[in-house]
Amino acid sequence: MAVLGYTLAELGIIAACFTCNVALVNSVKFIQYTLHYPYPLLISAMHMIFSWLACGVYVKFNVPALREYTFSRYMKEVFPVAAMASASIGCGNMALKYIFPSFHELLQQTSPAAQVLVCVLIYHQHYNLPTYLSMIPICGGAIMCSGGEVNFNIIGVTFSIGAVLTRALKNTMQAHLMTVSFTTIELLFALAPANLFFFMTASVISEGPIEPAVNLVKAPTVLLAVVGSSILACSYNLLAFKMLQVLSPIGAMVVHTLKTPATLLVSWMLFGNQVGILQIVGFIIITAGVYYYKHFGKEITEDDYQSVEKEAKQELEEFDIEDNNAEVDSVSSDEDGEEETGKE
Numbered sequence: 001m002a003v004l005g006y007t008l009a010e011l012g013i014i015a016a017c018f019t020c021n022v023a024l025v026n027s028v029k030f031i032q033y034t035l036h037y038p039y040p041l042l043i044s045a046m047h048m049i050f051s052w053l054a055c056g057v058y059v060k061f062n063v064p065a066l067r068e069y070t071f072s073r074y075m076k077e078v079f080p081v082a083a084m085a086s087a088s089i090g091c092g093n094m095a096l097k098y099i100f101p102s103f104h105e106l107l108q109q110t111s112p113a114a115q116v117l118v119c120v121l122i123y124h125q126h127y128n129l130p131t132y133l134s135m136i137p138i139c140g141g142a143i144m145c146s147g148g149e150v151n152f153n154i155i156g157v158t159f160s161i162g163a164v165l166t167r168a169l170k171n172t173m174q175a176h177l178m179t180v181s182f183t184t185i186e187l188l189f190a191l192a193p194a195n196l197f198f199f200m201t202a203s204v205i206s207e208g209p210i211e212p213a214v215n216l217v218k219a220p221t222v223l224l225a226v227v228g229s230s231i232l233a234c235s236y237n238l239l240a241f242k243m244l245q246v247l248s249p250i251g252a253m254v255v256h257t258l259k260t261p262a263t264l265l266v267s268w269m270l271f272g273n274q275v276g277i278l279q280i281v282g283f284i285i286i287t288a289g290v291y292y293y294k295h296f297g298k299e300i301t302e303d304d305y306q307s308v309e310k311e312a313k314q315e316l317e318e319f320d321i322e323d324n325n326a327e328v329d330s331v332s333s334d335e336d337g338e339e340e341t342g343k344e
Contacts (some may be wrong), residue, residue, distance in 0.1 A: 010246055011071035017239035024236050025101045026270060027229040028093055037173045038213040040093035043229065045091075045199035050230035051237060055185050063186045074327065081177065082194030084170035089195075090202060091163035098156030105277065109142040109286050111167060111253040118168040118201065131250075131297035137289030144282030145180040171249040174241065184241035188234070250299075254290050 031037050069078065090265055090272045095104050113135040118123040178185055203212060 005025060013246060015237060017236065017243050020232055020236035020239055024229065025092075025105065025233055027094070027225070029096050029101050030065045030270070031222065031225050031229060032097060034221070035222050035225055037215065037219070037226075038097065039203065040097055040213070041090060041199055041203035041207055042091050042212040043169045043226060044086075044093055045196055045203055046226050047230045047233035048192045048196040048199060050227070051188055051234040052196070054234050055189035055192065058185055059189055063182070063189055065186060066190050068181075077177065077181075078190055079194050081170055081173045082191045083198060084173065085191060086195045086198035087166040088163050088170055089135050090199065091159045091166060092137075095156045095159035095163060098153040099160065100256045103152075104156070104160050106142060106282070107157065108338075109283075110139050110161070112250060112290075113139050113163050114168040115171065115250045118165075118172055122169075123172060126300040128296075128298055128300055131293060131299075134289045134293035134297050137285045137292070141284070141286035141289065144278055144285065168249075168253070171244055171252065175244055175249050179242065179244050182239055184245065186212040187241055188237050220228070228253040248299075250297075254293055272310045309322040 028040065028043060031043060032040060037043075092104065095107075116127060116131060116135060120127070174187065177186065181187075182190060216226065240252075
């Protein structure tokens with residue numbers, strides 16, 4: 001059984017990932033605004049510590065594929081993914097310090113276009129025309145949404161767009177690692193220490209080496225909220241890896257745009273953020289673009305090129321056969337005409 005082209009298993013993964021992401025985004029916002037703990041980078045570091053411990057317990061701190069990685073190979077293949085993942089999460093959390101979750105999520109609607117851009121310019125992949133055309137309403141709708149935002153802040157917007165671009169790079173590299181080396185849990189276990197390095201370094205530099213930790217220990221409510229947020233982060237990362245594996249990088253980004261209505265609703269309920277008509281119209285345009293991509297967009301693979309070449313070759317051979325038959329018929333007609341003339 002399938003719904004809109006997705007199997008029930010895929011829909012389950014998408015729904016779970018969707019729910020965890022919405023809850024995670026708003027948990028970070030809740031910790032920063034409601035509990036007055038303005039240290040998003042340390043929060044992200046706590047997310048990575050919990051993810052590493054949770055995945056480590058599950059795999060018994062033993063990943064056979066990871067033993068095959070030398071330090072230089074780890075730095076070359078895994079560390080860059082961690083850099084992009086850390087930049088994406090860090091930019092997202094920093095964006096939430098300046099803008100509401102609803103606006104942040106609306107800006108994330110440009111993710112499919114960014115993913116296509118990365119795949120084409122950096123990884124030299126190719127897509128059919130409908131794929132590129134579908135990016136116009138998706139990006140146009142996102143621009144309309146940002147234009148109607150009453151809490152616009154250039155710093156928050158910059159961080160949010162940075163999260164889009166770094167996520168596109170991360171997704172493509174992660175998909176490759178899950179194809180050749182790791183399962184989803186093993187990949188999170190392998191990435192968490194490198195992610196922690198980036199977050200702790202950034203936290204010490206920008207938030208201070210002592211104050212964030214002291215304030216965290218002094219406030220049990222904040223500590224409990226951070227633990228809850230860390231559980232959500234671990235769950236979301238695992239589900240996002242699985243969705244990436246099942247749907248492909250661009251497919252995952254397209255699905256990513258569909259969680260906007262829930263984010264708008266939750267942000268309105270928790271933070272009182274206003275939702276304007278322009279934002280609603282923008283989301284409708286985005287949805288139309290996503291629908292068009294889902295039904296008509298596709299990647300042009302090497303097999304497609306070979307199929308086209310094969311069809312062209314067959315058509316050429318058929319044309320040659322028809323041409324040869326026509327020449328034979330013409331020669332036969334000429335010979336018949338000469339015989340009739342000879343008889344006369």
